[in-house]
Amino acid sequence: MTATTRKDTPVAIGGGGVELRTREIGGELSVAFVQLPQGADLRPAMKGLTDDLCQCPHWGYMLKGRLKMVTKDGEAVYEAGQAFYWPPGHAPVALEDCEYVDFSPTDDFTAVIDHIASQG
Template sequence: MTAVTRTGAPVVIEGDGLEVRVQELGGGMSVAFIKLPQGTDMAPALKGLPDDLCQCPHWGQVVSGRLRVRTKEGEDFYEAGQAYYWSPGHSPEALEDTELVEFSPAKEFQEVMDHIKQ
């Protein structure tokens, strides 16, 4: 078994209040600790992916804040304390300063991170 803390996970993206820390857990999964400042809209960073949306599934919990997640079918809202599953084809936007803990397939998540960092 693997235990990971936010401060123990390596930073993969950082700047302007945005922080993404990711650690592989084994079994093909990773955990991400994500901080999104209010107003962060991931749509521009996802341009160029199929449908211009994140194609990695995520299971997670909103630790604090509130966000909107857009899909081809519409949009949903999430707030602190809620657990979620986002299927491939989504784009989040932080409506408040938001912190998330997400579990994702490591390979697919790394592909999205590589695209965002370009």
């Protein structure tokens, strides 16, 4: 069995109040601890991916704030206290300061993180 805490999980993306910490946990899955400040819009970081959107599925729980998830078919808002599933094809925009934890397939998530890191 494997466990980790936010503090013990390395930062994969950080800056401007955005913090994404991730660690492989359970073999083919990774856990991410994410903090986004109000106004953070990750759509520009997704440019160049299929449909200019994150192509990794995520299952998780909103700990704090409100987040708008933009897809090619529209938008949905998620808020603290909600469990979620985000299928491939999305980009987050923080409506308030947000914190959430999610679980994703490691290979898919690593590809997205590498793409975002190469943008800036």
